[in-house]
Amino acid sequence: MVEYRLDCLGEACPVPLLKTQKKMAELQVGDILVVEVDHSCAMKNVPEWARKEGYNVEIEETGDGEWDIYIEKTK
Amino acid sequence: MKKNAIDKEENVVETKTVVTNRAAVRPRKKRRNQLPFAIVVFLGVIYVAYLLAGKSAGLAISWIFGICFGVVLQKSRFCFTAGFRDPILTGSTSLTKAVIIAVAIATVGFGAVQYAAASKGGAIAGSISPAGWHVAIGSIMFGIGMVISGGCASGTLMRVGEGFVMQWITLFFFVLGTLWGVRHWAFWQRLFFDGAPRVHLPSVLGWPLAITLQLVVLGALYIVADKWGNRQKD
Numbered sequence: 001m002v003e004y005r006l007d008c009l010g011e012a013c014p015v016p017l018l019k020t021q022k023k024m025a026e027l028q029v030g031d032i033l034v035v036e037v038d039h040s041c042a043m044k045n046v047p048e049w050a051r052k053e054g055y056n057v058e059i060e061e062t063g064d065g066e067w068d069i070y071i072e073k074t075k
Numbered sequence: 076m077k078k079n080a081i082d083k084e085e086n087v088v089e090t091k092t093v094v095t096n097r098a099a100v101r102p103r104k105k106r107r108n109q110l111p112f113a114i115v116v117f118l119g120v121i122y123v124a125y126l127l128a129g130k131s132a133g134l135a136i137s138w139i140f141g142i143c144f145g146v147v148l149q150k151s152r153f154c155f156t157a158g159f160r161d162p163i164l165t166g167s168t169s170l171t172k173a174v175i176i177a178v179a180i181a182t183v184g185f186g187a188v189q190y191a192a193a194s195k196g197g198a199i200a201g202s203i204s205p206a207g208w209h210v211a212i213g214s215i216m217f218g219i220g221m222v223i224s225g226g227c228a229s230g231t232l233m234r235v236g237e238g239f240v241m242q243w244i245t246l247f248f249f250v251l252g253t254l255w256g257v258r259h260w261a262f263w264q265r266l267f268f269d270g271a272p273r274v275h276l277p278s279v280l281g282w283p284l285a286i287t288l289q290l291v292v293l294g295a296l297y298i299v300a301d302k303w304g305n306r307q308k309d
Contacts, residue, residue, distance in 0.1 A: 012225030012241055013157060014164050039239060044152045049167060064106055065238060
């Protein structure tokens with residue numbers, strides 16, 4: 001299991017989601033991607049997409065208006 | 076990638092999932108309590124409403140409606156840009172469906188307001204703009220702009236308030252561009268708007284047919300959006 005971090009701080013929609021989609025394609029099953037975002041819409045649409053794909057997702061608010069989105073590639 | 080059946084369920088999107096084998100959480104930054112700011116801002120909003128009410132009741136009502144609209148926009152993360160952009164770029168249509176529902180509700184609401192005004196013999200409320208090819212061309216230009224800049228007018232304003240600095244640049248140039256447009260308004264007016272017809276569907280088709288037609292079209296769009304959002308990816 002490897003944990004990757006993806007820095008999307010300061011990026012507006014739809015950039016965080018597009019970056020996440022690209023990065024997730026490179027991951028092996030069991031790996032975890034941590035997406036750092038500070039755009040409230042990305043905090044909504046990145047987890048929505050990941051859950052639709054069937055991945056496990058958790059959101060952690062690390063500061064005011066900053067979030068870590070944990071995505072586990074399950075398949 | 077084959078999707079299993081449960082993925083097609085709409086509500087699965089909101090269910091909680093737990094990431095196993097997770098490394099330690101990044102240490103939280105020290106967070107300031109925002110409640111005092113909220114109280115100050117809330118009292119400020121009321122005070123401004125009070126000042127505006129001294130000038131005219133309409134201004135105060137507009138102010139309160141504006142604030143409420145902003146709160147709803149921020150909390151719901153409603154985004155017109157995403158509604159039009161996501162189906163193509165990311166394959167998600169949840170905001171597209173939200174926009175369609177919003178337009179459907181507005182259709183009924185505006186229909187009622189306009190019908191009430193028209194049946195009393197008054198002028199029809201709302202901005203009924205000249206329709207023509209210039210609308211399509213302008214819409215495409217606006218669409219390109221809003222996808223690049225990350226928000227339409229309302230979305231940009233909401234994110235400016237939220238503190239997303241990139242959108243401050245967007246707002247600056249939004250205002251600049253609008254002022255530029257106003258400066259040359261007479262030119263555009265002469266070229267496009269004067270010759271274009273102003274179409275108000277209920278006046279042409281009658282109220283029941285116009286409202287029904289609009290709702291049927293919106294319903295059809297909703298079904299298409301739903302199908303598009305749940306389509307199989309390979």
